[in-house]
Amino acid sequence: MRPGSVILGRTPISGTKGAVACGHQTAADVGVEIIRQGGNAVDAAIAGAFASFVVEPQMCGIGGHGRMSVYLAKTDKAVGIDHFIRAPKAATPEMYTRALAKWRNAGWGGVEGAINTTGHLSVGIPGTIAGLWEAHRLFAKLPWKSLVGPAIELARAGVVADPRLTASIAGRTVEIRQYAEAAKWLLPDDAPPRPANAGGAFHRFDFSDMARTLETIAEKGAAAFYDGRLAAAIDREMQSAGGLLTSEDLAGYKPDTFLQPWHDYRGRDYVTCGDLIYVEALNILERFDLGSLDPHGAEVRHLVAEALAQSFADNFAHAADPRHLKAPLEGLASKAFAAEQAALIRTEKARTKVEPGNPWPHQGPTPSVPPPPFEGTTQIVAADGDGNMASLITSLGSAFGSLVMIPGTGVFLGNAMQWFDPRPGQANSVGPGRMPLYAAPVAIFREGGRSIGGIAGSGGYRILSAILILTLNYLNHLFDPQQSIDLPRIHTEGGDLEVDSRTSPAAIDRLKALGHRVRLVDGVGLPTAFGRPSAVWRTADGLVPASDARSGGVAAF
């Protein structure tokens, strides 16, 4: 690393009965307390998620969405509960007009008026409560009410604006002003709240509306959100402002619960809850001996950048919700396809343009069918003493989601419609009931018939690079769980290569010489520019949780 580089980390902790790593210390403490009370890893993840809705209101919430992987020690099986948004019934592939000027690094770019990221048309059918309810129904040990309880208490007490929260609000102030309900709450005195600091006065958010909503959900379960008064309020709000989401959409929402197929990386099995970008990148990288390369150097960064760019390109071109479109998902995940894609990577030169390959030949003879149903963005990773693990991403999309707040409920609706391709006729185009491409793995690793680690993260597409690099740091370079997260990362979706400015000048020069368009980014600022991952690994010391040092939380016992 460059001399004088910041190193942020955490003192290690470990436990044998339970461990939680997530986006906020309070949520971690809540999760571990639930295990102490006799809950399992799934109980901990659910309770941690509810707590996060209060202490990280910019990151996640009742009106959001998520993804969860659960590993069950008793049966040695992994279940996915994909509770990402679905497009409302009235959504059409033509509902957005692509704005070329705002073309993103990779993916599908912006749309005119940014209506897919802000406001009522950016709202899909939220899946959060349905997903957590499903996880609880299938796997939990403790009553639902007791998992929502800690969040209700936190909400009643209110939340003090911390610098992260203030920065999130300041970053969207212009848009927030356009949404009276959100502005009323987020902009006390019409300005971002004063953060808590060493001595001065600070702002405490009133969460009493959300406390009441949580009480209803604790009492009545998911039906309180999808069928009751809340659903009606959402319908009203949408109708009044040109949104598409209806109470009928809400009543019809179901998460996608499935038995996960195991992928393999160098002798270890893992699941991702449907994300294949991570799978393809690992399949490509498996063909190189990363462990023999300097983990701080240019070579490993070059290979990771090329693999990421290729995997993004292939998935953006081909991945689609298999229930609605024929998609070569099996091909994308196959070793044979990865071998072809790996062969395109040259160790001595970066490609100027990464084109998607063709995974169809590696697809089985029958068109892709959804995996069998199972009988049954902040992030939370939980593990218990019985070997169960749960890995959850729970999100609102952008900070405070669509900025549409349901009056009197404390609920923000997410803006995940942005993850659809705004062009009609594409694999990832908008369609009623469809889930967009998420690009967010929630991974659980298994070795020798037991779980060895759970990983999740937040930060948009940077979840991918963050989680991939921490996996390589831990499995190939043998860094400890916390170091695996703390070390400087890179990110690319095929365009510029973002490199943490702490990286050694020699490695940066070498990456430039290889032909990468390097952009140096502060990797230790308050905005987590390279995502913020969390993981729990089973080591010789027991269960070791690790999280981003700036914002995350860890707890174990």
Added chain:
Amino acid sequence: MIQSQMVATRTEVAGTRGVVTGGHPAEAAAGVAMIEAGGNAIDAVVAAAFVGFVVEPASCGIGGYGHLAVWLGKEKRFVTFDHYVRAPGAARPDMFEIDRTKPNKYYGFPYTVGMKAEQGPLAPAVPGAVAGLCDAHRMFGRLPLAKVLEPAIAEAEAGIEVTWQLLLPISERLAAIQALPATADWLLRNNLPPKAAGQLAGGGDRLDGKDLAKTLRRIAEKGAAGFYEGPVAEAIERHVTGQGGILTAADLATYKTRILEEKPTRYRGLNCNTCYDQVTYEALNILECFDLKALGKDSLAFRHLIAEALACGFIDSMTHYGDPDFERAPVEGLASPEFGKMRAQQLRMDRALPRPVAAADPWPYDNSAERPKKIANEPGIAKLAGTSQMASADAEGNVCALITSLTSGFGSLMIVPGTGVILNNSMQNFDPRPDQANRIKPGKMPIFAAPSLVAEKDGRAVFAGCGSGGYRITTGVLHAFLYATEFGMGPQAAVDAPRIHCQGQETYVDGRIPQEVRDGLAAMGHKVVVQTESPGLNAFGRVNAITVAKDGSMRAGSGPAWASAAAAC
């Protein structure tokens, strides 16, 4: 349950030709560039400071002031450049109405009605930043001033990228900024906070630096006169008096740095110069009476003694300090080892002094013959060229420590049109009560209580420390000094390690200090308040430190890690 704690540190910065630290990476880089260009530590610290005036506009500026301590390696002596603000000529002890409805400010003075000493046109005092730094450069720098200001001018020309560190103070004072059109025009976009780098994965908005570049070029050409005389001074007068303020061009023209040859205080064989900060002198004199090394840095006794020494230092200076050029104040008594010894004898190892700690009487220990020798400033007006913090060291043994400030974030929020000058709001550092030692008088400096500490042993400077963060500067610099010199920690570790802070009432304890120590403090009678550092919060201030080894090799540390920088060559 074992709690995991955040670890925030930096990879080592070490050099043989020079080391420079600052509040921002561009400052450290500019300082090192001076050393590489053949300049010395004085050139480096001045270059770093001027870059700071551009890239840290919330923390410091040419409309601000500071404390600079210099150790001259060849001449083997200390020189202090006290370039604090002075009250304008029209200032009067009773110019502010005292607000009796509010409790006193945390440093013991009352607030003023309408917060007139804190904000608005009466808040700025005569800035000393440019005078102090130009004086230091003129007397001891090696490179031409124009060369030393080059990096700052380049940064100003390029504009200032908004970072999250800048976004927070903007958000914090948003309502006040929106009320001032010129300031809002410069800092805001659509009257709202600008976009910071890293938000939404892109670069930040840029604040325009053209006006400031113009003023910096004037200073590069004419020295301090470029600021204190002519169009810049006139623009300041117009802007301030136009709104009912009293700061005039004549006040600027007569500003003089206080250049001193202080008698350093002895601490365990080291000679310490704090840049005329009596709080730190007293705390060192008290702690000299205890064997801290034997107690151990993690011991309850060490934490207790630090809290007690700081409490005494603060309360005694707050009670008695007044600018000795203007007041009959026992300034030498406060700094005398005998007074410290008397204070030390009042301390008990098993019980804290009753809170709030009462002031002691330093008069019996005062000997005005011990007043520091004043070094004559050049006759007439200061001809050359002054809270962030910078420190520098070079291969000749020169070592500098600088604290440079605007008082509040963006000072008074008054930006002088066409000049890029942000004026300080330091009138609030005077006691508004007309019968106090720290009362307002024309030309007088208020109390600063911020040590720019340089320590010397056997003819070589071995340590430099400086910081920002209000009165937590004193705490931070004192801890870094003790960690480095008593406990042998490197400069980065010395800055990283947990601290406690006390001004005579609550005892603020870093959350990393173990529970049993906190409980122990509480049992002794300390009113313990736990604070935990996290990015965006500088709960215990930010501190820079430099150490110089016997072989001349230099190391630098700075922290907390998210708000400072260091570089070396």
